[in-house]
Amino acid sequence: MSGRDAAAGDALFTRAAAWVARLDAADCTRAERAAFEEWLAADPARVHAWAEAERLHARAATLRDDPWLRAGARAVVRRPLYRRPLFGLAAAAALCLAVGTGWVLVTDGSPTPHTYVNSGLAPQRQVLGDGSVVVLDARTTLTARFGWRRRGIELQQGRMQLQVAASSRPMRVQAGNSVLRDIGTTFQVELLDDGRIDIALLDGALEVDSHGTQGMHAALRPGQQLRVLRSGRIEPARALVQPQAEAWPQGRLLFDATPLPVVIARMNRYTTTPLVIGDPALAPLAVSGSFAAGDQAALLSALELGWSVTARARADGALELRGER
Numbered sequence: 001m002s003g004r005d006a007a008a009g010d011a012l013f014t015r016a017a018a019w020v021a022r023l024d025a026a027d028c029t030r031a032e033r034a035a036f037e038e039w040l041a042a043d044p045a046r047v048h049a050w051a052e053a054e055r056l057h058a059r060a061a062t063l064r065d066d067p068w069l070r071a072g073a074r075a076v077v078r079r080p081l082y083r084r085p086l087f088g089l090a091a092a093a094a095l096c097l098a099v100g101t102g103w104v105l106v107t108d109g110s111p112t113p114h115t116y117v118n119s120g121l122a123p124q125r126q127v128l129g130d131g132s133v134v135v136l137d138a139r140t141t142l143t144a145r146f147g148w149r150r151r152g153i154e155l156q157q158g159r160m161q162l163q164v165a166a167s168s169r170p171m172r173v174q175a176g177n178s179v180l181r182d183i184g185t186t187f188q189v190e191l192l193d194d195g196r197i198d199i200a201l202l203d204g205a206l207e208v209d210s211h212g213t214q215g216m217h218a219a220l221r222p223g224q225q226l227r228v229l230r231s232g233r234i235e236p237a238r239a240l241v242q243p244q245a246e247a248w249p250q251g252r253l254l255f256d257a258t259p260l261p262v263v264i265a266r267m268n269r270y271t272t273t274p275l276v277i278g279d280p281a282l283a284p285l286a287v288s289g290s291f292a293a294g295d296q297a298a299l300l301s302a303l304e305l306g307w308s309v310t311a312r313a314r315a316d317g318a319l320e321l322r323g324e325r
Contacts, residue, residue, distance in 0.1 A: 009049075016049035017056070028170075113145045118158070121270045121294055123249050128153075131165035135249040137190075138269045138293070158269075159190035161249050164204075175199075178228045181207045187220075188245060193265070195230035200240050210234055251293045257286040263299070264321075270294030275311070278320035282309060 019036050022028055040046050118124045118136035126134050130146050140158025144151075148169075153162070155175040164171045166184035173180040175189045176197045185204025191197055199208060201220040208218045212232025220226060224237040225245075244254045253266055260282055268274040270293040277283060285307060291298050296319070303309035308324035 012045060012049045013053060016046065016053040019050065020053045113143045115141065115143045117141045121272070122251055123293070125249075128165075130167065130169075132171070133163040133165075135161040137248060155189055155191060157191055159188065159248070161186070161188045161202075176228070177211045177230065177232055179209045179211075181209075197228040198225065199228065200225035200245050202240070202242075202245060208234065247290070248293070253291050253293055255287050255289055255291075257288055259283070260285040260287055260303075263287045267291070267294070267296060267299055271296055274318045275299075276314075276318045276320050279323045282307070282321055282323050285309075 019039070022032060023036060040050060114129065116126055116128075116134070116136060118138060118140045121138050123138065124136050126136060128134060128144050128146075130151050132151075134142070134153075136142065137159035140160055141156040142158075142160060143154045143156065145154075146152070151167070151169050151171045153171070153173045155173065162171075162173065163186045164182055164184050171180075171182055171185075173189065176191055176195060178197050178199070180187070180189065180199065182204060185206055186202040187204070187206055188200040188202070189197065190199075199206070199220065201222055201224055203222050205222075206220040208220065208226070208228065210216050210228045210232040212230065214229075214231045214233040216232060216234040218226060218234045218237065220237060223240050223242065225240040226237045227235045229235065241254075241256065244256070247254045253263075255263055255266075261277065264275045264277065273296070275296065285303075287302070289299075289302055291302075300309075300311050300319075303321070309321050310324075311319040311321055314320050
């Protein structure tokens with residue numbers, strides 16, 4: 001290998017290592033990540049350099065208290081980049097494919113997923129493997145996958161509140177057609193039955209990307225909430241009703257002129273005897289009040305007192321609501 005090739009290899013490795021450091025920074029921007037992806041895709045040799053730099057970074061992270069061992073780890077892990085013949089066409093094509101579809105797994109390993117299921121009738125609190133704290137609402141399922149560079153969660157159904165543990169590793173949350181990204185934040189996500197996604201930010205900063213025929217990007221500030229439609233369209237952010245957001249993780253439901261179908265859908269999450277609207281004329285009713293999660297008796301009492309709504313048992317076990325005739 002000539003001195004010129006060695007210098008070029010060192011320069012490429014130095015650039016790849018700089019990208020590793022920058023992407024791990026808490027203030028790394030979305031634009032910088034896009035620039036990195038463009039840089040990586042431009043030359044198959046950069047994939048090799050990037051993988052080497054990532055491996056070195058991972059080993060060195062375990063040796064940060066010993067500079068001599070860290071230097072030794074670099075000598076062991078790093079291999080010359082240009083001692084082999086130039087990449088053939090097939091090898092280059094394979095590396096380009098890795099850039100497009102698989103390089104994340106190469107650089108972050110393949111962390112084992114862990115699934116959390118709340119099949120009970122009350123919110124449950126869990127501490128995840130990275131120290132993040134999640135409150136799973138009743139009938140909620142999510143899968144967490146944590147690597148040494150990235151953290152990922154997929155919400156399969158239900159509603160959660162996630163308090164993200166501070167880390168240089170960004171958190172990526174997938175919910176339906178939406179992807180949420182942040183570093184250290186507290187937010188809530190709910191998958192609705194019709195494919196819509198409700199997102200509320202309590203603290204920190206949050207970016208939302210949606211996919212679909214109307215894919216969009218939005219950023220939330222603390223005290224804001226938004227809804228993502230099935231099409232991918234993101235509705236304008238609006239003010240978060242803080243008491244409502246803070247109530248459900250504590251097992252209470254607060255309603256403020258909330259349409260009755262929404263009230264029933266919320267209450268049904270916490271019971272094995274669901275309520276159903278048997279009279280279409282009841283749908284426009286707007287309900288206000290505070291109820292313990294699953295306390296159907298209190299809700300039915302309020303409906304009877306305010307609108308003379310009655311409930312009768314059906315053969316399938318549900319309680320059907322009917323208005324006064």
